[in-house]
Amino acid sequence: MQSSIEYKINEVFESIQGEGALTGVPSIFVRLQGCPVGCPWCDTKHTWEIKEDLKTSAEEVMAEQSESERWFGHSVDQLLTLFKQHGYTAKNVILTGGEPCMYDLRPMCDALEQYGYSVSVETSGTFEILVSPNTWVTLSPKIDMKGGLEVRQDAVERANEIKHPVAMEKHVTELEKLLEWVPKDAKPLIYLQPISQQKRATDLAVKTCIAKNWRLSLQTHKFIGIE
Numbered sequence: 001m002q003s004s005i006e007y008k009i010n011e012v013f014e015s016i017q018g019e020g021a022l023t024g025v026p027s028i029f030v031r032l033q034g035c036p037v038g039c040p041w042c043d044t045k046h047t048w049e050i051k052e053d054l055k056t057s058a059e060e061v062m063a064e065q066s067e068s069e070r071w072f073g074h075s076v077d078q079l080l081t082l083f084k085q086h087g088y089t090a091k092n093v094i095l096t097g098g099e100p101c102m103y104d105l106r107p108m109c110d111a112l113e114q115y116g117y118s119v120s121v122e123t124s125g126t127f128e129i130l131v132s133p134n135t136w137v138t139l140s141p142k143i144d145m146k147g148g149l150e151v152r153q154d155a156v157e158r159a160n161e162i163k164h165p166v167a168m169e170k171h172v173t174e175l176e177k178l179l180e181w182v183p184k185d186a187k188p189l190i191y192l193q194p195i196s197q198q199k200r201a202t203d204l205a206v207k208t209c210i211a212k213n214w215r216l217s218l219q220t221h222k223f224i225g226i227e
């Protein structure tokens with residue numbers, strides 16, 4: 001059972017998840033191309049546009065080390081072959097972006113699970129989350145961003161983990177408002193993640209996590225210089 005959907009992919013690599021609940025988990029990262037959200041601090045701006053003239057082959061993208069707007073199209077079958085070709089051994093796949101939920105990810109999740117992978121997705125919550133029931137959903141809500149998209153209630157309801165970027169008090173207030181949408185029987189893990197490791201943001205995140213019994217998420221991969 002495989003799908004013929006062709007996903008637009010900016011890069012694929014194997015590393016260790018550096019943030020949130022899955023910190024430390026060896027993972028294959030699949031970065032999908034395209035994101036209309038427009039966060040000013042975004043560190044993957046090269047994934048925003050899907051330019052048809054920048055479509056290339058998987059071989060070229062995999063050979064390239066630097067961040068690039070180039071992308072390639074692959075079905076799930078082709079992606080699984082790519083994992084094999086590169087000798088990846090991680091058993092968790094992280095679908096990220098860009099905004100991966102611009103795509104219907106159900107065929108991708110189903111196929112990966114069928115091959116023994118666990119799957120997680122990182123989303124801004126501004127698109128419907130179309131994933132398998134077992135997929136771990138990390139919602140990093142992006143509120144009032146330039147693209148004018150709103151965080152959806154159904155995204156908050158589906159989240160296993162809500163990891164909120166924080167730099168100032170108003171971000172904490174925004175999060176508290178969103179949490180009103182969490183269903184009574186759901187218990188998503190709540191993380192604050194200081195934006196760009198700024199000291200003020202980190203101090204605020206630490207203080208707030210202690211006061212509210214939330215968790216602190218640090219981008220540990222940046223401390224040790226891995227992708």
Ligand code: SF4
Pocket residue numbers: 035036037038039041042043044045047097098099124142
């Ligand atoms: S949602 Fe993610 S990829 Fe899109 S602009 Fe914001 S940080 Fe960047």
